[in-house]
Amino acid sequence: MNxxxxxxxxxxxxxxxxxxxxxLSYNIFRWTLDIKLGILPLKENLLNFWIPFALPWIPILIWLRRRIRILNVRGKRDNGYFGYQFAMAAAMAVPIIISQNYIEKGSFDLNEISSISKVKELKNEKYFKISSFNIDHNSSLPYVTARTSGRNNDNLNFYLYLACPFEETSSIWYGVEYKKNLSNRINEQRKNSEYRTFLNKSEQEFKTYxxxxxxxxxxxxxxxxxxxxIEAIKERNANLNEKEQIILIPKNDVFEERLGNSFSWIFGSFGIGALVLLVMVVIPKIDEKELNDFKKNKPIKEDDLKDMLGFLNPMGENKATAILLLLNIIIFLIMTFDGLNIVSPTPKELLEIGGNRRIEVMxxxxxxxxxxxxxxxxxxxxxxxxxxxxxxxxxxxNILGSVKLIITYIVCGILASLASIYWHENTVSVGSSGAIFGLYGLILAFTVFKIYPNYMRGMTWMLLGLYAGVSLLFGFLGGIDNAAHFGGLISGFVIGGILILTNKxxxxKNAS
Structure with a gap:
């Protein structure tokens, strides 16, 4: 019992x-800054899913991770403790995600107005019932795009957005959306056929909308x-003020039923998660040594998190590695919080923020x-x-030194970008893989010419096969810029050869 x-x-x-x-903290934060004040410049998919999905790991890693260690758990990964962390994260994330749907919809009432122009006066409202309105059907503006989704980008999704202007007003649009989902593994000819079919079908449906x-x-x-x-509207109004545009989406459900059972599921999902955790905590025995260490506030002896954070320390042993990793992470976070889709940004979006394409470079x-x-x-x-x-x-x-490693990374990355625009006429290329393949080109050169000691060469050959070989193979199957990969790999190998000739x-000595 004790x-x-x-x-x-x-x-x-x-x-x-x-x-x-x-x-409670996240919901108060979301309601105050986003719903009430409207000063949170983040997209709904971030606020509704990705932040709630990631947020629980912060308090778990700070406050709960050490406590889990007092349980005598056996498992393949970190003695099974990761399973407890994952269960805790899920128990928090699911109710947070469900509650976002409730907060986003339940915080607004239905406003009954007589004309469409009244919408502009109700800047902080979300739902409207308009007694009379007319649409200029012939002035509808289309925009078509595609995004991938799924665990391995298995799905290809086509979207057609039609912005239809309301009569007797400006900057307020009736939004009509068509979409189609198909496998991303089919060949290009089939994709093009499905795309044309989607557009033709949507066009016919819109005629009788x-x-x-x-x-x-x-x-x-x-x-x-x-x-x-907004992209549809910008096709004919390039200089419009995007923030002033109001997009209204028609709804056919009963307004009072829009929340469904989301409120009860907030508590239900948390209750299920809490019950599962209770069973997981009660079943194992206590690790007396870990309990004593915890009470004495002793740190964890083998701490993977500490090792990982040390690896990302730009003042630590691997300065250049940490700097390059952090640069890629920070820039991705900035792009995401600036509105880029976190899962599958479109080529147009990537080009606008600095993607590589031949015509722009030329x-x-x-x-x-x-x-x-x-x-x-x-x-x-x-x-x-x-x-x-x-x-x-x-x-x-350790072989090149921090400065030479960063310089090599940048040079190989630029040469890989040049290879990409040489090979591809109209492909938007992004990513650090060209530069990374440059590093693997160096590793290949150092392995072939025996810079690495004997005991390391087996590992380097395996790494080259697993990462570089598999990546190139998938590149031949489509969707990956192999021109940049080969450009980086060859560049790195040549640079490695030059370094070996001049300072073998x-x-x-450094490698040993």
């Missing part, structure tokens, strides 16, 4: 306190859909050869490149 009491006091009750505090079949309107917030309608925008090295086409793209960069640069920094003995 063991159960200790586990409840030291693990479970702190989890409940931290969880409830995290859930009933604009008056609407129960109420919802004003679109800052989102990818709103960006799509017209004098040479900076794109450099800027594109730090831009990534989604979270998965960034994650895979961070792994490749961390592994590759850690094998080179010193390189071997």
């Amino acid at each position: 063991n159960i009491k200790t586990k409840l006091q030291e693990v479970y009750i702190p989890f409940l306190i931290v969880s409830i505090g995290t859930i 009933n604009f008056q079949d609407v129960e109420y309107f919802e004003r679109l917030g800052y989102s990818d859909d709103r960006d799509g309608f 017209n004098g925008e040479y900076w794109r050869l450099f800027s594109s090295m730090f831009i990534h086409g989604g979270l998965l793209h960034l994650f895979m490149n961070l792994i490749g960069l961390g592994l590759g640069s850690s094998l080179l920094e 003995e010193q390189l071997k």
Whole structure:
């Protein structure tokens, strides 16, 4: 009984306190700054999913991670403790995500107005029931785009946004959206056929669209859909003020039923998560040594988190590796909080923030050869490149030194960008993989010419096969810029050869 009491006091009750505090804090933060004051310049997908998904890990890593260690858990990964952290994160994230739907919809009433012009007067409102309105059907403005989705970008999604102007007013638009989902693994010919079919079908449906079949309107917030309608409007109004544009989406459901069961599921999902955690905490025995260390405030002996943070320390042993990793992470965060889709930004979006394409570079925008090295086409793209960069640069920094490693990375990245625009006429290329392949070109040269000691060459060959070989193979299957990969790899190998010719003995000494 004392063991159960200790586990409840030291693990479970702190989890409940931290969880409830995290859930309440984020909802108050969201309601105050976004719903009430409207001063939070973040897209809805970030506020509704990605921040709630990531946020719980902060209090878990700060306050709960050490407490879990008092449980005598056995497992393959970190003695099973990661499973507890994941369960805690899920128990917090799910109710936070559900509560965003409730807050976003439940914080606004339905405003019944007589004319569309009244919408401008109700700047802080979201829902409108308009007694009379007319649409200029012939002045509708289209915009078509595509995004990938799924765990491995398995899905291809086509979107057609039609911004239709209301009569007798400006800057207020009736939004009509069509979309189609298909597999991203089909060949290009099939994709083009599906795309044309989608456009033709949508066009035919729009010809008979009933604009008056609407129960109420919802004003679109800052989102990818709103960006799509804004792009449609900008096709004919290049200098318009985007913030002043109001996009109204027709709704046909009953307004009072818009929340569904979301309120009860906030508490229900948290209750389920808390019950699962209770069982997980009660079942294992207590690790007496860890409990004593915890009470004495001793740090964890083998702390993977501490090691990872040390690896990202620009003042630590691997300065250049840390700097390059942090640059890629920080720039991705800035881009995301600036409105770029975190999963699948479009080529147009990537080009606008510094992506690499032949026509722009040939017209004098040479900076794109450099800027594109730090831009990534989604979270998965960034994650895979961070792994490749961390592994590759850690094998080179002690041999080259921090300054030479950064210079080599940049030179190879620029040469990879040049290879990309030479090979591709109209492809928007982004990502650090060209520069990373340059580092692997150096590793290849140092392996072939035996700069690395014998005991390391087996590992370098395996790494080259797993990362570089697999990446190139997937590049041949489509969707990856292999021109940049080969450009970086060859550049790195040539640079490595030059370094070996000029300073082989010193390189071997550093490697040993």
